[in-house]
Amino acid sequence: MIWNPTKECMSREQMRLLQGERLRKLVDRVYHNVPFYRHKMQERGLIPGDIATIDDIVKLPFTTKQDLRDNYPHGLFAVPMSEIVRIHASSGTTGKPTVVGYTRHDLTVWAEAIARCLMAFGTTREDIFTVAYGYGLFTGGLGLHYGVEHLGATVIPMSTGNTAKHIQLMHDCESTALACTPSYALYLAEQIAKSGIPREELRLRVCILGGEPWTENMRTEIESSLHVDAYNIYGLSEIMGPGVSYECECKSGSHIVEDHFYPEIISPDTLEPLPYGEQGELVFTTLTKEGIPLLRYRTKDLCSLIAEPCACGRTSVRMSRVMGRSDDMLIIRGVNVFPSQVESVVLELPEFEPHYRLVVDRVNNLDTLQVQVEVREAFYSDEVSQMMALKKRISDRLHSVLGIAADIKLMEPHSIERSEGKSQRVDDRRVLK
Amino acid sequence: MTIKQLSVFLENKTGRINEVTRILAQHGVNLYAFSLAETADFGILRMIVSDVEVARKVLREANFAVRLTDVLCLNCANTPGALAEILDLLAREQVFIEYMYAFSEGETASVVIRPTDIEKGIATLNRADCPFVNFSTLRQQQK
Numbered sequence: 001m002i003w004n005p006t007k008e009c010m011s012r013e014q015m016r017l018l019q020g021e022r023l024r025k026l027v028d029r030v031y032h033n034v035p036f037y038r039h040k041m042q043e044r045g046l047i048p049g050d051i052a053t054i055d056d057i058v059k060l061p062f063t064t065k066q067d068l069r070d071n072y073p074h075g076l077f078a079v080p081m082s083e084i085v086r087i088h089a090s091s092g093t094t095g096k097p098t099v100v101g102y103t104r105h106d107l108t109v110w111a112e113a114i115a116r117c118l119m120a121f122g123t124t125r126e127d128i129f130t131v132a133y134g135y136g137l138f139t140g141g142l143g144l145h146y147g148v149e150h151l152g153a154t155v156i157p158m159s160t161g162n163t164a165k166h167i168q169l170m171h172d173c174e175s176t177a178l179a180c181t182p183s184y185a186l187y188l189a190e191q192i193a194k195s196g197i198p199r200e201e202l203r204l205r206v207c208i209l210g211g212e213p214w215t216e217n218m219r220t221e222i223e224s225s226l227h228v229d230a231y232n233i234y235g236l237s238e239i240m241g242p243g244v245s246y247e248c249e250c251k252s253g254s255h256i257v258e259d260h261f262y263p264e265i266i267s268p269d270t271l272e273p274l275p276y277g278e279q280g281e282l283v284f285t286t287l288t289k290e291g292i293p294l295l296r297y298r299t300k301d302l303c304s305l306i307a308e309p310c311a312c313g314r315t316s317v318r319m320s321r322v323m324g325r326s327d328d329m330l331i332i333r334g335v336n337v338f339p340s341q342v343e344s345v346v347l348e349l350p351e352f353e354p355h356y357r358l359v360v361d362r363v364n365n366l367d368t369l370q371v372q373v374e375v376r377e378a379f380y381s382d383e384v385s386q387m388m389a390l391k392k393r394i395s396d397r398l399h400s401v402l403g404i405a406a407d408i409k410l411m412e413p414h415s416i417e418r419s420e421g422k423s424q425r426v427d428d429r430r431v432l433k
Numbered sequence: 434m435t436i437k438q439l440s441v442f443l444e445n446k447t448g449r450i451n452e453v454t455r456i457l458a459q460h461g462v463n464l465y466a467f468s469l470a471e472t473a474d475f476g477i478l479r480m481i482v483s484d485v486e487v488a489r490k491v492l493r494e495a496n497f498a499v500r501l502t503d504v505l506c507l508n509c510a511n512t513p514g515a516l517a518e519i520l521d522l523l524a525r526e527q528v529f530i531e532y533m534y535a536f537s538e539g540e541t542a543s544v545v546i547r548p549t550d551i552e553k554g555i556a557t558l559n560r561a562d563c564p565f566v567n568f569s570t571l572r573q574q575q576k
Contacts, residue, residue, distance in 0.1 A: 375442070380498040382440035382479055382547070383531055384470050410475050412444050414496045 003119040003151075004112070007259045008314045015315065019262055020053040022287035027051045027060070030293055033078040036071055037061075037295060057262065057285060058273055062296045065093055068238065073099040078293050089137040090237040091329075091336040094344040095401050097137070100237050101291040107146065109288060110240050113257045114147020117246035120255065120312070121206050121231045123177050125152030128203075130170050132180035132188075133211065133334070135159040138403075139241025140211055140334065144179045147243060153177075160184075163191050170204060171197055177206040181334040182214035182222065182230075186365035189225035199227060208233050210242050211334035213322050215432045219251075234319070238297055239284045245319055253306045253318030260288050263317060264296065265305050268326035276307040281326045282319065300327045330360060330428065332367045335404045339425050342371055345397050351379040351390055355416040362430040369406045371398060374413055434555045434565050435503035437485045438545065442498040443476040453478060456495055462488045465571055466545060468534035479534070481506065481545060483572065504547045505554055506566040511542040519563060523548065526557040538574065 002008050010018070028048045030037040040061040041047070050059060068076060069092050077084065085104050089097040102110070123129070129148045133140030141159055148155040156173060158166050167188070170178070178185065185207050192202070207222060210233040222230045234254050235242035244261050245254035256263050265280040266273050274280040282299045286292075302325060306318040330337045339358060346356050353374040361368045373394060381387055387410065395408045417424070443449045450469070457464065463483035470477045482488045485501065492499045509515040516535065523530065528548045535544040543566055548554035558565070566574075 375498065377498055380440075380442050380500050382438065382477060382500055382502045384472055384477060385531075387442070387475065387477065388472070410442075410444075412442060412496065413498045415444070 001119050001122075001124070002313065003116040008116060008255070008316060010259070010315060012315060015258060016054050018259055019287060020055075022259070023054055023057060023262065023285065024048070024051055026285070026287055026289075026293055027295070029078055029290075030295065034076055034293075036067065036076055054262065057264070057296065060285075060295045062271065062283070062298055063294045064298050065098060065238070065300075068098045069093060069096060072096050074101065076292050076294070077101050079103055079290055084291055086142075087137075088139045088142075088237050088241065090139070091338060091341065091403065093338045093340045095341065095348070098238065103290040106240075106289055106291050109260055110143060110243060111146045111150035113240065113243035113260065114144060115151045116257065117208070117231075117233050117243050118147060118151045118153070118177075120246050120248040120314075121177075121208055122229065122249060123151070123153065123206055127176045127206070128154040128156065128174060129177045129179060129208075130156045130158050130166070130175045132158045132160060132166060132178060132184060133242075138335070139235070139237045140179075143235070143241035143243060144208070163188065164195070167192055167195050167197065171202055174203045176203045177208065178204055178228070179208040179233075181211040182209040182218050183212065183333070183362065183365050183367060185209055185222045185226065185230070186218065189222065190365065192226070204228055206231070210234055212331040213324075213432065215321070218432065232321070234322070236299055236301075238292075238294060239286055239299075240289070244284065248310060248312040248314060250311050252310065253320055255310065255314050255316045255318050258316045260286070262287055263305060263319065265303075266298075268298075268300075268302075276305045276317070279304045279320075279323065282322075300325050300329065302326055328426065330358070330426065332360060332369050333404055335402070337369070337402055337404070341401050342398065345394065345401055346373060349394055349397065351376055352394060353413075353416075355418060356425060357416050358426045360426065360428045360430060367430065369402075369404065370409055371406045372409045372411050372416060374411050374416055377413065434505070434559075435551065436481065436506045436545075436567060436571075438502045438504040438547070439480045439482055439485055439488050439492075440500045440502060441478045441480070441492060442500075443478055445471070445474055445476060449476075450478060452495070453492065453497065456491055457482065457488055460487055460491045462491075466534060466536045466543065468532070468545075470532065479532075479545075481571070502547065503551055504545050505551070505558065506543060506545050506571070507558065508541050508543055508564045508566050508570075511537045511540050515542065516544060519544065519558070522557055522561050522563075523554065526553065528554050528557055541574070543571075543574070 031048045084101040086102040131144045135141030207228045207230040231247045235244040245256040262285040264283040268281040282301045301322045303320045357372040359370040465481040467480040531547045533546045
């Protein structure tokens with residue numbers, strides 16, 4: 001079933017007209033309300049009238065995460081704070097998070113986008129969803145939550161942690177759908193097997209997975225171990241949150257919510273647009289966003305776009321699986337982590353040398369992060385309690401900046417490799433099969 | 434009154450302690466006493482050595498994190514109750530002990546104590562006339 005056939009099955013020609021019209025209005029809005037964009041357009045000698053159709057989008061400047069940081073926290077908002085009804089935040093590249101704001105209309109669009117996803121996954125208002133994304137600043141939890149309510153289904157706001165209680169509630173409340181990260185779905189499958197609850201007592205039939213890259217092999221494993229249909233949902237907080245694109249029953253690429261988010265693929269090196277089918281960096285323009293509209297936001301996700309019509313009847317452009325990143329961002333337990341965030345913490349704490357190493361691994365389907373640091377010579381102590389206090393100090397600070405707990409390993413002096421320029425500071429041992 | 438203790442930070446990996454003892458051996462440094470404090474992921478090796486300055490220099494050159502700390506070293510009789518007597522004195526005066534270790538040889542035992550408040554520790558033990566050990570007596574004892 002299709003939630004919004006008018007938009008999801010619109011002819012390509014009509015869609016381009018709608019996108020062009022929305023782009024014109026968007027450019028007008030940001031030119032007059034966001035000094036950052038006005039300056040960028042003036043630098044290029046552009047006025048809003050230069051943008052007539054969707055094809056003119058290539059004239060517009062790009063936006064990066066660094067721009068969001070430079071304008072922290074609200075500099076790119078296009079409406080007064082009195083119009084903003086919700087704030088979310090994601091990892092910034094350093095100590096400061098990336099803050100996004102939503103107007104009431106933005107939240108309506110978000111719920112609508114997620115309702116489209118949920119119906120494409122074959123769920124209806126009869127379903128009972130367990131949302132096991134983190135609730136809070138992360139867009140996953142609340143995003144899915146209001147989408148499920150908009151669909152008219154039931155939502156169990158489980159959030160993360162406490163897997164035993166999670167399994168019990170899924171069982172007792174007869175939950176039929178589960179939204180979480182793919183690695184958590186694998187972990188949950190193991191825990192359900194250990195719990196002794198016979199699979200036939202669970203009503204679970206659909207998994208809605210996103211927040212981190214995954215593979216067809218993981219889908220096969222999740223589907224067979226949990227006896228579910230598993231679907232990809234894609235999104236990022238800068239653009240909206242989950243629901244920017246979604247798979248349908250064909251499970252062959254994710255349909256982009258194109259009437260709200262205009263996709264392009266560019267070469268991360270030349271920044272030139274690439275034709276559909278070629279792999280490059282995914283770029284989005286938020287056609288209808290009011291709170292924090294972004295022109296040509298560089299997601300740094302590498303994938304390709306598929307223009308061919310889909311057998312499901314939807315006409316929207318699809319994106320392939322994300323094949324990697326054009327920057328050094330890591331996704332750990334569904335949370336975005338930049339090595340530069342760790343660097344900013346190490347640099348701000350005088351007790352530690354400005355060198356670090358990250359070891360990322362996946363143990364029993366759960367991501368682990370170890371941060372190796374060296375204590376400065378003057379701060380070494382002969383007392384265990386002092387050394388543990390140092391460890392706790394950096395551990396607390398990292399937790400607060402990264403949003404996830406890291407295992408801190410204090411290293412002997414000079415044991416972390418000193419490298420010039422861009423160094424191999426990350427050892428990612430996870431293999432996505 | 435105090436004696437210099439050398440401590441070395443060690444990652445928990447096989448072979449690190451013998452690395453330290455081998456380097457000290459190569460430079461003719463003798464170990465009078467040592468103890469190892471271990472946690473889940475690192476250890477702190479604390480030593481009383483025959484030549485603190487040489488030991489510090491050669492270990493630092495080998496990239497070890499080395500620290501010198503003042504500790505108290507006392508002799509007591511190698512008999513039941515001798516240590517209890519010393520610890521009673523400190524406890525009565527509310528002197529908190531961070532860590533301690535001991536070694537015995539023949540009729541005497543030596544105990545290394547790191548009180549949180551070293552001055553108070555010295556004063557307390559002085560009042561009771563406890564025999565502190567310095568490096569020259571340690572060297573004598575070792576011969």
